[in-house]
Amino acid sequence: MVDLDRYKFGIGFWTGGGVYSIINMLMNYRHGAQSDILLYNYLITGVAVLGLILNIVLLKRADRAKTTKN
Numbered sequence: 001m002v003d004l005d006r007y008k009f010g011i012g013f014w015t016g017g018g019v020y021s022i023i024n025m026l027m028n029y030r031h032g033a034q035s036d037i038l039l040y041n042y043l044i045t046g047v048a049v050l051g052l053i054l055n056i057v058l059l060k061r062a063d064r065a066k067t068t069k070n
Contacts, residue, residue, distance in 0.1 A: 020044055
């Protein structure tokens with residue numbers, strides 16, 4: 001039997017991590033200004049926090065739907 005807890009982070013998690021890493025590598029490779037890199041980091045952190053809030057809301061909604069089904 002497959003342990004489904006391993007797959008809780010969806011494709012969005014891995015895609016987001018990959019995009020974040022690639023952009024950081026490119027900005028460092030191009031020797032981007034520190035202020036640009038920090039601005040990007042603040043922006044991506046804000047988007048990640050919004051995604052976390054959305055995931056929590058969706059998990060609670062799915063949990064509620066599962067308990068009403070049983």
